[in-house]
Amino acid sequence: MIISLLRKLMNVLRNKSADHEQEWFTNRTGQLSFRPVISRRNGMYVANVERRVGTRAAEFFDSVGEFRSARRALAEASIMARHMAFYRYRFTL
Structure with a gap:
């Protein structure tokens, strides 16, 4: 029982840390x-x-910029990263 609880906790922690790693554009x-x-x-x-x-x-x-919520900050940073890769520096070597 204790082992199964520890496994669940490890899975939750692993998923939480993976949430902060974002994909590259x-x-x-x-x-x-x-x-x-x-x-x-x-x-x-x-x-x-x-x-x-x-x-x-x-x-x-x-x-x-600075935001009150992490979700809003991530959304804005994702938009900026996507635009930099797909529009502003589209053909840069």
């Missing part, structure tokens, strides 16, 4: 990718966008 050339990242600062959720060139490590790209 890659441009048409396949060399430039953007990802939304959410952090918490002073009671507000900060929406940021990370950029990755080729296979290098991600680096900070732009801040979208």
Whole structure:
């Protein structure tokens, strides 16, 4: 019984940590990718966008703003990351 409860708890924790990892949006050339990242600062959720060139490590790209809810922050950062990959830097190498 205790083991089954611990397994359920581990699955919940694993799913929660996976929620914070967002997908990369890659441009048409396949060399430039953007990802939304959410952090918490002073009671507000900060929406940021990370950029990755080729296979290098991600680096900070732009801040979208501060929001009261994590869901809204993630939505805005996702929109910005998608637009950066599919429109603004569509054919950048």
